[in-house]
Amino acid sequence: VKRLRPRSIVFGPVASRRLGRSLGINVVPYKTCSYSCIYCQLGETTNLTIDRVDGVSPEEVAEAVERIVKRVEVDFATFVGEGEPTLYSRLGKAIELVKRIGVKVAVLTNGSLLWREDVRRDLAEANYVCAKLDAGTEETFRRVNRPHPALSLERVVEGLREFSKSFSGFFGIQIMLVEGVNDSDSELEKMVSILREIDADRFYVSIPTRPTALSWARPAPMERVSALAKALARAVGSERVALLTAPEGPDGFYLGEDVVESIVSITAVHPLRMDLAEEVLRRMGVENPRKLIEKLVSSGVLKLVSYRGVDYLIYSRRRG
Numbered sequence: 001v002k003r004l005r006p007r008s009i010v011f012g013p014v015a016s017r018r019l020g021r022s023l024g025i026n027v028v029p030y031k032t033c034s035y036s037c038i039y040c041q042l043g044e045t046t047n048l049t050i051d052r053v054d055g056v057s058p059e060e061v062a063e064a065v066e067r068i069v070k071r072v073e074v075d076f077a078t079f080v081g082e083g084e085p086t087l088y089s090r091l092g093k094a095i096e097l098v099k100r101i102g103v104k105v106a107v108l109t110n111g112s113l114l115w116r117e118d119v120r121r122d123l124a125e126a127n128y129v130c131a132k133l134d135a136g137t138e139e140t141f142r143r144v145n146r147p148h149p150a151l152s153l154e155r156v157v158e159g160l161r162e163f164s165k166s167f168s169g170f171f172g173i174q175i176m177l178v179e180g181v182n183d184s185d186s187e188l189e190k191m192v193s194i195l196r197e198i199d200a201d202r203f204y205v206s207i208p209t210r211p212t213a214l215s216w217a218r219p220a221p222m223e224r225v226s227a228l229a230k231a232l233a234r235a236v237g238s239e240r241v242a243l244l245t246a247p248e249g250p251d252g253f254y255l256g257e258d259v260v261e262s263i264v265s266i267t268a269v270h271p272l273r274m275d276l277a278e279e280v281l282r283r284m285g286v287e288n289p290r291k292l293i294e295k296l297v298s299s300g301v302l303k304l305v306s307y308r309g310v311d312y313l314i315y316s317r318r319r320g
């Protein structure tokens with residue numbers, strides 16, 4: 001059954017490497033996305049679409065954000081979540097209402113729909129937008145992002161370029177490098193020649209640091225990361241290039257009153273390192289965090305997965 005509502009509208013705040021204490025906002029149903037990236041930390045896309053959906057009302061979104069920011073300090077309210085946020089047809093209104101509360105708004109998008117005028121208009125009032133580009137050729141684009149058939153790299157790049165010209169907030173582009181898929185010299189060279197034409201404030205070179213949709217999608221070696229960072233720095237200036245390769249630290253998680261519901265809502269959009277989950281639960285006054293986690297795992301609510309030797313908790317529905 002296609003769910004038109006996300007499971008929960010807000011989650012966190014969680015510690016974000018770029019945004020500080022970021023309150024996540026979830027506006028599209030689970031794994032509703034125009035891509036099915038091989039490295040997606042949410043698992044395989046179950047609803048591959050470029051049609052925008054309605055879902056929750058912008059007022060409900062603003063109310064959910066307001067309830068949290070009254071109690072906890074946040075640096076950004078960030079539209080991210082279980083699917084691609086620009087597929088939410090009332091994103092513009094929701095951004096406007098959240099900003100009215102006095103919170104800065106970020107949107108983490110795959111950027112695949114920026115060729116649409118309505119999507120660019122919806123994002124115009126955000127303070128921070130980060131999109132992605134993971135390929136320099138159509139073939140690699142299909143391999144790494146596995147996009148909806150109506151999308152082409154050319155169309156996506158045209159949208160990124162167009163948006164970068166009109167957007168007045170901070171615009172970032174993230175490039176995720178996957179070993180043996182998009183990290184060859186020729187691919188990097190083509191990516192750089194596309195990226196130099198995009199007027200972004202920052203280019204983030206990154207690798208998957210959490211469990212990926214396809215387990216063979218592994219992080220590119222650091223040598224490849226630095227090859228891209230260096231080539232980009234030469235093309236656009238080193239002040240516009242940043243590395244995003246370290247996993248998140250232990251601080252910055254906030255859990256609501258219901259401990260179980262809170263940990264479930266974080267893991268639904270964000271694989272959570274086992275040691276961080278235990279630490280957070282301990283801080284919330286749970287006496288035996290390991291026991292509670294084991295209970296959630298054995299009852300099928302959470303799943304334990306291992307990625308590069310580290311244990312993570314994920315919401316079990318995603319790997320079902």
Ligand code: SF4
Nearest residue numbers: 033035036037040110
């Ligand atoms: S990584 Fe983002 S864009 Fe890619 S499939 Fe997952 S949710 Fe969609």
